[in-house]
Amino acid sequence: MTYPVAMRGINEESGEYLGPSRKQNRREALEVLSLADDLAGLSENQLGRLPIPEGLLTHIADARRITSHIARKRQLAFLAKQMRRESDETLEAIRDAMDAGGAAARVETAQMHRAEAWRTRLLDDGDAALAELLDAYPEADRQRLRQLVRNALAERAKNKPPAAFRELFRELRGVFAAASLAAGEDAAAEEARLEDEAGEPGNGDAAP
Numbered sequence: 001m002t003y004p005v006a007m008r009g010i011n012e013e014s015g016e017y018l019g020p021s022r023k024q025n026r027r028e029a030l031e032v033l034s035l036a037d038d039l040a041g042l043s044e045n046q047l048g049r050l051p052i053p054e055g056l057l058t059h060i061a062d063a064r065r066i067t068s069h070i071a072r073k074r075q076l077a078f079l080a081k082q083m084r085r086e087s088d089e090t091l092e093a094i095r096d097a098m099d100a101g102g103a104a105a106r107v108e109t110a111q112m113h114r115a116e117a118w119r120t121r122l123l124d125d126g127d128a129a130l131a132e133l134l135d136a137y138p139e140a141d142r143q144r145l146r147q148l149v150r151n152a153l154a155e156r157a158k159n160k161p162p163a164a165f166r167e168l169f170r171e172l173r174g175v176f177a178a179a180s181l182a183a184g185e186d187a188a189a190e191e192a193r194l195e196d197e198a199g200e201p202g203n204g205d206a207a208p
Contacts, residue, residue: 115172
């Protein structure tokens with residue numbers, strides 16, 4: 001989520017500093033309140049990846065614990081008040097980190113869909129699909145993938161629990177993650193690449 005920032009400036013004719021209007025103040029306050037609400041909805045692990053000052057973490061934790069609607073609304077207002085005491089740079093750093101986290105989440109979802117699509121192709125098309133996959137990802141373990149495909153097909157034929165079916169998915173996720181790491185892609189770059197590859201693999205098939 002992107003949070004706009006109200007701009008201030010200087011009167012070009014008089015050179016007088018133009019302070020924020022009441023409307024601007026209200027808009028900025030609502031933007032910080034929205035950010036406070038978003039932060040209160042994150043897990044501890046997610047919060048730990050953001051550049052949040054230590055003093056704010058306690059107030060965020062208090063908001064996360066409260067379940068009563070009225071009490072939570074009051075705590076969020078208090079949290080937003082404390083956040084407005086921080087510098088603009090601090091709040092922007094938090095927003096930027098949250099945006100980056102959103103890109104990472106979208107990449108993860110895209111990789112999951114891609115793994116599902118490749119798993120379907122490997123089970124349906126066998127060695128032909130495996131050859132295509134290895135051409136795109138030469139570091140993938142051919143023998144491991146082939147064995148998992150065979151086991152997954154055997155499970156399906158015998159109506160057994162899908163252990164190999166699930167393991168094949170995890171193996172494919174690992175292949176894609178390793179390729180991104182080796183390429184040194186950040187979340188934004190990988191998201192752009194996955195968007196370019198949308199509809200693949202093979203013959204324009206969309207991920208299921």
